Amino acid sequence: MIKYQSSNINSLSQLTLDRGLHYGDGLFETIAIHSGIAQLLNEHITRLSESCLRLKIEGVDFLKIQKEIEQQAKITDEGVLKLIVTRGSGGRGYSTPDIVNASYMILQYPLPNYNRKFWNKGVAIKKCELVLANQPLLAGMKHLNRLENVMAKMEIENSEYQEGILCDSTQNIIEATSSNVFIVLNNNVFTPKLDKCGVSGVMRDEVIKKLHENRINIEVLNIPFEDILNADEIFLTNSVIGIWPVAKFNERMYSNFPIARMLMTSLKINYDV
Amino acid sequence: MIKYQSSNINSLSQLTLDRGLHYGDGLFETIAIHSGIAQLLNEHITRLSESCLRLKIEGVDFLKIQKEIEQQAKITDEGVLKLIVTRGSGGRGYSTPDIVNASYMILQYPLPNYNRKFWNKGVAIKKCELVLANQPLLAGMKHLNRLENVMAKMEIENSEYQEGILCDSTQNIIEATSSNVFIVLNNNVFTPKLDKCGVSGVMRDEVIKKLHENRINIEVLNIPFEDILNADEIFLTNSVIGIWPVAKFNERMYSNFPIARMLMTSLKINYDV
Numbered sequence: 001m002i003k004y005q006s007s008n009i010n011s012l013s014q015l016t017l018d019r020g021l022h023y024g025d026g027l028f029e030t031i032a033i034h035s036g037i038a039q040l041l042n043e044h045i046t047r048l049s050e051s052c053l054r055l056k057i058e059g060v061d062f063l064k065i066q067k068e069i070e071q072q073a074k075i076t077d078e079g080v081l082k083l084i085v086t087r088g089s090g091g092r093g094y095s096t097p098d099i100v101n102a103s104y105m106i107l108q109y110p111l112p113n114y115n116r117k118f119w120n121k122g123v124a125i126k127k128c129e130l131v132l133a134n135q136p137l138l139a140g141m142k143h144l145n146r147l148e149n150v151m152a153k154m155e156i157e158n159s160e161y162q163e164g165i166l167c168d169s170t171q172n173i174i175e176a177t178s179s180n181v182f183i184v185l186n187n188n189v190f191t192p193k194l195d196k197c198g199v200s201g202v203m204r205d206e207v208i209k210k211l212h213e214n215r216i217n218i219e220v221l222n223i224p225f226e227d228i229l230n231a232d233e234i235f236l237t238n239s240v241i242g243i244w245p246v247a248k249f250n251e252r253m254y255s256n257f258p259i260a261r262m263l264m265t266s267l268k269i270n271y272d273v
Numbered sequence: 274m275i276k277y278q279s280s281n282i283n284s285l286s287q288l289t290l291d292r293g294l295h296y297g298d299g300l301f302e303t304i305a306i307h308s309g310i311a312q313l314l315n316e317h318i319t320r321l322s323e324s325c326l327r328l329k330i331e332g333v334d335f336l337k338i339q340k341e342i343e344q345q346a347k348i349t350d351e352g353v354l355k356l357i358v359t360r361g362s363g364g365r366g367y368s369t370p371d372i373v374n375a376s377y378m379i380l381q382y383p384l385p386n387y388n389r390k391f392w393n394k395g396v397a398i399k400k401c402e403l404v405l406a407n408q409p410l411l412a413g414m415k416h417l418n419r420l421e422n423v424m425a426k427m428e429i430e431n432s433e434y435q436e437g438i439l440c441d442s443t444q445n446i447i448e449a450t451s452s453n454v455f456i457v458l459n460n461n462v463f464t465p466k467l468d469k470c471g472v473s474g475v476m477r478d479e480v481i482k483k484l485h486e487n488r489i490n491i492e493v494l495n496i497p498f499e500d501i502l503n504a505d506e507i508f509l510t511n512s513v514i515g516i517w518p519v520a521k522f523n524e525r526m527y528s529n530f531p532i533a534r535m536l537m538t539s540l541k542i543n544y545d546v
Contacts, residue, residue: 003288012285016278016378020290023419024297054425057418084294087423093385093451094419098434105289112366133406133470134442138420145326145418146296146367148409150360153330153367169407177367197406242408 003079004027004072004108008101017089018103019096024144026103027051027085029202031069031242032111033081038073040239041066043202048085052102057087060102068106074115080109080240086144097195111239113267118162119264122247122254123236125176127225132197140200152177161237162230162244164201165228168197173223176236179244180204183232184259186210189218210266216259235260276352277345277381281374282533290362291376294368297417299359299376300324302475303394304342305384305513306354311346314339316475321358324414325375330360333375334477341379344391353513359417364497385513392537392544395520395527398449401425401437405447405470413473425450435517436509438501441470448474448494449509452517453477457506457532462491476510489532508533515542 009015029044038044045066052060063132069081087096098197110137118226130152138145148166156164156177175198176182184190189211194200211218228234234246243264245257264271292298302317309319318339325333342354343411357378360369403425411418421439429437429450436449438481448454448471455464455477462484467473484491501507506527507519516537537544 005286009285009289012282012288013275013278015285015288015294016280016282016380017275018294019423020296020358021291022301022417023423024417025420025423030293055424086294090533094422095430096423096427112378120453130410131408131410135404135406135421136425137403144295145420147298147416149367149410150292150296150298150369151328151410153329154369157368158537 003110004076005105006039006072007103007105009103009105015177018086019088019090020084020086020103020144023094024146026084026144027055028085028142028144029083030239031081032242033073033076033079034075037076038069038081040202040206041069043116043205044231044239047142047200047202048083052085052145054141055087055103055143058083059088059100060085060104065104065106065206072106072108079111079133079163082107084144084146086140086169088195099240106193114241116240118244119269120256122245123162124160124248125163125234125246126156126161126179126250128155128166129165130155131167132166134168136175136196139197140194149177160176165249167225170216173228174198177217179236179238179241180217181228182207183223183228183231185227185231187216189216189224189259190227191220192223201238203239203242207237207243207263210263212263214266233257233259235263242267275380275382277343277349278378278379279345280376281434282376282378283433287362289493291359292361292363293359293376293417296367299357299417299509300328301358301415301417301442302356303512304354304356304534306346306349306352309347309350310356311342313475313479314342316478316511317356320415320473320475321356324416325358327414328360328416330358330375332351332361333377334356338377346380352384355382357417367499368372387514391514391517392542394437395518395530397433397521398436398438398507398509398519399434399523401428401431401439401450403428405439405441405520407441407468412470413467415472422450438499440520444498446498451500452509452511452514455480455508456496456501456505456512457503460489462489462532463500464491464493465494465496466493474511476512476515478528479540480510480516480536483536487539489537506530506532508536515540516546
């Protein structure tokens with residue numbers, strides 16, 4: 001399934017000691033490759049470097065990594081490159097003083113084999129029971145501490161649902177199991193603030209930018225769960241899927257997604273069957 | 274530094290795909306080895322198996338792992354064995370459906386070279402600024418999502434402090450950066466409930482048991498931070514250190530630790546210089 005792996009880790013023994021494995025002490029990026037181009041690569045690398053600053057992960061050669069991804073994208077043509085960066089090996093317990101070299105891994109996966117109708121007709125979603133914990137210190141980052149997402153995804157595995165909506169303890173919507181959420185109410189678009197929990201997706205930023213360019217009102221704010229029940233339109237975004245309109249949430253069905261359609265056209269996301 | 278590694282992972286390529294690395298989707302145990310005996314091994318394996326049930330991690334051969342640790346303990350004589358168990362390799366994204374074989378790794382470290390006075394005279398601690406997030410679904414487990422501990426430990430690195438006190442968002446005490454906390458007030462002992470966050474240490478359970486055996490009143494409850502300021506005695510526990518009395522917290526100094534001393538004697542923890 002994996003066609004390519006590249007890393008500055010040279011041995012099984014070294015990776016066994018890596019802090020990514022021991023503590024989830026690192027970050028990742030999932031980059032779509034289309035026609036040999038790594039999509040939104042600058043944005044991915046920018047998010048990664050900002051998160052490294054926040055986690056105080058040092059010694060990452062971003063330029064080298066970016067060049068390697070660009071080269072590998074050409075060979076990949078169509079697929080996904082996953083980049084993992086960790087603080088590296090070493091340190092006694094949680095302490096980090098003697099670590100100077102971050103680790104990185106680049107893995108090539110095929111594009112996921114999703115049903116084309118998820119883009120064309122929309123997906124079915126439900127609310128997950130799992131409540132996301134508030135941790136402002138880690139909020140927004142695509143870090144390697146992802147047990148909440150793993151547990152939330154279990155709630156929809158082997159079900160009719162493709163994604164699950166996740167709320168925080170104040171019952172504000174935050175995100176979906178592996179995507180960001182946008183809702184449309186009276187031609188205004190809203191997406192949750194991610195300053196207490198959730199992952200701030202690269203595609204989320206891109207969609208916000210496109211909405212601004214198209215002079216559609218977009219607001220980033222706290223969204224109570226009730227608001228999604230009244231939405232005229234709901235759509236999900238991430239780097240690999242681009243945009244999925246929502247066809248079914250709870251008992252409500254949607255068959256028109258004008259804002260999602262406009263964005264998919266604008267972002268050149270092919271949604272024809 | 275590492276003298277021994279054992280695992281059911283056979284290649285760098287396999288470990289690169291492990292969910293322990295990608296999502297922190299696993300657990301660990303840190304087991305002290307003294308005189309060739311793995312201390313509290315049954316308790317460690319019990320906690321691990323209970324946590325595997327909670328995380329729905331399947332296919333762990335606990336009996337085989339326990340036997341291997343017992344054998345390696347004999348050769349180690351004095352040291353630490355760290356056991357990591359993960360959900361294994363595979364699954365698309367966060368999903369877990371096709372995974373049947375958990376991964377495990379056993380790593381041997383020397384005993385940490387702590388100053389003997391930490392046991393004899395006590396340690397200095399301070400309150401960390403980091404606030405632990407409430408996630409009841411993961412609370413109590415020694416899982417691999419440990420970024421909070423890494424970030425908290427940074428607050429005391431290169432300082433006079435050996436450990437930091439961590440509170441939750443309601444300003445209840447939860448634990449220390451890599452240990453559990455006990456406080457003594459009027460000959461009653463209190464330790465925080467860990468049903469919303471924190472790690473429920475094997476040594477914490479052992480200390481609670483010893484207090485019961487010695488007919489000292491011990492209560493597990495929510496402890497507001499203010500209570501630690503008035504404590505007659507504070508001590509920290511984990512599997513490797515056993516018990517550290519606290520000599521200094523904020524501006525308060527402690528030189529007598531009668532309960533900690535009694536427990537150290539009872540648990541055969543050598544605190545003589």
